[in-house]
Amino acid sequence: xxxxxxxxxxxxxxxxxxxxxxxxxxxxxxxxxxxxxxxxxxxxxxxxxxxxxxxxxxxxxxxxxxxxxxxxxxxxxxxxxxxxxxxxxxxxxxxxxxxxxxxxxxxxxxxxxxxxxxxxxxxxxxxxxxxxxxxxxxxxxxxxxxxxxxxxxxxxxxxxxxxxxxxxxxxxxxxxxxxxxxxxxxxxxxxxxxxxxxxxxxxxxxxxxxxxxxxxxxxxxxxxxxxxxxxxxxxxxxxxxxx
Amino acid sequence: xxxxxxxxxxxxxxxxxxxxxxxxxxxxxxxxxxxxxxxxxxxxxxxxxxxxxxxxxxxxxxxxxxxxxxxxxxxxxxxxxxxxxxxxxxxxxxxxxxxxxxxxxxxxxxxxxxxxxxxxxxxxxxxxxxxxxxxxxxxxxxxxxxxxxxxxxxxxxxxxxxxxxxxxxxxxxxxxxxxxxxxxxxxxxxxxxxxxxxxxxxxxxxxxxxxxxxxxxxxxxxxxxxxxxxxxxxxxxxxxxxxxxxxxxxxxxxxxxxxxxxxxxxxxxxxxxxxxxxxxxxxxxxxxxxxxxxxxxxxxxxxxxxxxxxxxxxxxxxxxxxxxxxxxxxxxxxxxxxxxxxxxxxxxxxxxxxxxxxx
Numbered sequence: 387x388x389x390x391x392x393x394x395x396x397x398x399x400x401x402x403x404x405x406x407x408x409x410x411x412x413x414x415x416x417x418x419x420x421x422x423x424x425x426x427x428x429x430x431x432x433x434x435x436x437x438x439x440x441x442x443x444x445x446x447x448x449x450x451x452x453x454x455x456x457x458x459x460x461x462x463x464x465x466x467x468x469x470x471x472x473x474x475x476x477x478x479x480x481x482x483x484x485x486x487x488x489x490x491x492x493x494x495x496x497x498x499x500x501x502x503x504x505x506x507x508x509x510x511x512x513x514x515x516x517x518x519x520x521x522x523x524x525x526x527x528x529x530x531x532x533x534x535x536x537x538x539x540x541x542x543x544x545x546x547x548x549x550x551x552x553x554x555x556x557x558x559x560x561x562x563x564x565x566x567x568x569x570x571x572x573x574x575x576x577x578x579x580x581x582x583x584x585x586x587x588x589x590x591x592x593x594x595x596x597x598x599x600x601x602x603x604x605x606x607x608x609x610x611x612x613x614x615x616x617x618x619x620x621x622x623x624x625x626x627x628x629x
Numbered sequence: 630x631x632x633x634x635x636x637x638x639x640x641x642x643x644x645x646x647x648x649x650x651x652x653x654x655x656x657x658x659x660x661x662x663x664x665x666x667x668x669x670x671x672x673x674x675x676x677x678x679x680x681x682x683x684x685x686x687x688x689x690x691x692x693x694x695x696x697x698x699x700x701x702x703x704x705x706x707x708x709x710x711x712x713x714x715x716x717x718x719x720x721x722x723x724x725x726x727x728x729x730x731x732x733x734x735x736x737x738x739x740x741x742x743x744x745x746x747x748x749x750x751x752x753x754x755x756x757x758x759x760x761x762x763x764x765x766x767x768x769x770x771x772x773x774x775x776x777x778x779x780x781x782x783x784x785x786x787x788x789x790x791x792x793x794x795x796x797x798x799x800x801x802x803x804x805x806x807x808x809x810x811x812x813x814x815x816x817x818x819x820x821x822x823x824x825x826x827x828x829x830x831x832x833x834x835x836x837x838x839x840x841x842x843x844x845x846x847x848x849x850x851x852x853x854x855x856x857x858x859x860x861x862x863x864x865x866x867x868x869x870x871x872x873x874x875x876x877x878x879x880x881x882x883x884x885x886x887x888x889x890x891x892x893x894x895x896x897x898x899x900x901x902x903x904x905x906x907x908x909x910x911x912x913x914x915x916x917x918x919x920x921x922x923x924x925x926x927x928x929x930x931x932x933x934x935x936x937x938x939x940x941x942x943x944x945x946x947x948x949x950x951x952x953x954x955x956x957x958x959x960x961x962x963x964x965x966x967x968x969x970x971x972x973x974x975x976x977x978x979x980x981x982x983x984x985x986x987x988x
Contacts, residue, residue: 429838432706444844450834452705452845455728458698461690465702465710466834468686469660473836491698494691 395419397428399448408608410565410598411439414507415446417575421582427474432466434459434477439514443478457488460495463502474585476503481522482512485547496591499556503581504593509600517603521545524622548595548628558590560628564597566616597623639818645809646671648780649739652787653711654683657825660703660710662688662696666718667751668807669741693718697725704734705845707833709791713739716757726800727766731847735794739803741810744971752971753807753893758947761802762921769859773869774920776804776892780814788823793873795828797865804920808893870922880913885987886937887913889952891920894941901979912983925955932956937986938963941979945969
């Protein structure tokens with residue numbers, strides 16, 4: 387008798403992807419969809435999609451979703467969760483959204499200890515607008531607005547958001563993971579599961595940062611991009627539990 | 630902190646800012662987020678206490694950007710929600726108001742106006758007329774605007790603002806100024822009997838149990854699809870113009886001149902008109918209560934019979950342009966008396982102006 391061990395989750399629609407080859411969003415969308423199915427959350431989920439490539443996340447997810455202005459998902463999510471405390475609310479945000487234009491909303495939602503889950507996709511660039519320098523771009527990384535490489539005296543330092551949030555009393559759980567190998571993808575799923583469960587158990591603010599490839603703007607093959615994350619990016623953004 | 634005081638004959642003494650808050654609660658407001666700014670601080674203070682007493686949600690946000698986006702989140706959850714601020718804070722909210730309009734979400738935004746531009750000052754002003762009536766943020770949208778001119782009238786305006794917001798799925802601006810916000814006036818408690826109307830909100834995101842998943846968005850990548858949204862919004866604004874216009878017209882055919890003013894300015898105008906009446910001068914008053922859509926047709930009709938108009942504003946000539954649009958085809962003469970920077974025109978200077986026009 388055949389046993390199905392891998393199938394499309396109910397929370398993921400059967401559509402073609404619009405993401406570039408080797409992009410991390412598809413994998414992360416799927417991990418979220420798998421967990422929402424596993425935790426039986428689909429009918430009580432309200433997701434907040436970011437501005438950027440992943441604004442179209444709502445084309446993939448098969449549950450209620452809203453857009454939010456660039457940087458504002460955590461203000462929007464705060465109100466949704468306060469009005470609907472029994473529903474499951476998560477934001478899906480990039481580095482520019484969460485750590486540049488929306489740093490204020492991020493810090494204050496975390497500090498208030500809002501019972502929310504944040505999926506933080508760190509690919510080190512502004513992907514949709516053409517690969518400009520992001521707050522998380524590492525030193526010496528070349529982008530379309532740091533063409534000779536990021537220099538601290540010109541462009542400032544990379545922003546370690548999780549380490550900044552660690553000191554806040556309202557924060558329950560912070561972990562940084564990646565997509566660099568199947569084993570690591572499983573660890574990412576475990577971290578997301580913990581973050582989801584924290585909300586269900588009303589423990590407060592959880593964020594999982596995922597180091598994600600953007601081969602188009604890294605100007606690398608997908609495999610080389612993962613290798614670069616594994617060998618270089620993790621020096622600035624070490625994997626593991628931060629809080 | 631000042632607070633509502635009981636008076637004889639079933640009346641209470643209450644400030645405009647507190648009236649905005651109490652009237653919102655009586656209108657079924659379930660969610661308030663705000664950030665301190667003068668001259669509307671009594672409003673956020675009042676809400677911080679009263680919303681919790683009523684078991685409703687109050688959040689002191691980290692900025693006006695956060696306030697308006699919290700209102701966005703509460704509104705898409707299907708509850709009546711509002712924020713308030715004063716001019717500089719309202720500027721910060723414009724992005725969020727544009728998203729509310731684009732996502733077709735109801736909300737009420739109270740602006741207790743102060744002098745500008747920039748930091749300006751904290752004196753009463755009407756300088757945000759264009760910002761309020763022309764959209765304010767980016768893109769093809771407008772917001773209905775209601776302007777009360779007394780503390781008592783706030784109790785009539787707030788339920789209407791929430792009803793219009795829900796019925797037409799649009800943010801609504803309630804435009805006051807520092808004078809109205811800070812002023813305490815007696816209000817008959819019968820005005821507190823507000824009937825909360827329920828509007829079905831099948832579009833709200835509350836989880837996809839027993840229905841297909843839903844989406845709230847303003848992103849329409851195909852120009853034709855976005856134009857469809859633009860046309861839908863524009864159609865609604867036209868409907869609001871047909872169904873919801875409101876103004877007060879105190880005009881008789883003998884009037885030699887019609888004063889056009891709104892909000893606090895109309896209160897001062899009414900005093901002037903009473904004084905001139907005693908001197909034998911007949912002056913009419915046209916007070917738009919809804920500032921957008923504007924009662925162009927109604928004012929135009931008046932200009933077929935009366936040819937002298939004086940627009941009073943505590944700002945540069947802004948509503949003046951709407952009055953011109955209303956009356957210019959009837960060869961009426963439109964004069965202005967505009968004081969800026971938070972200066973409130975005195976009755977004397979308005980009387981001098983009217984006499985010089987009629988000389």
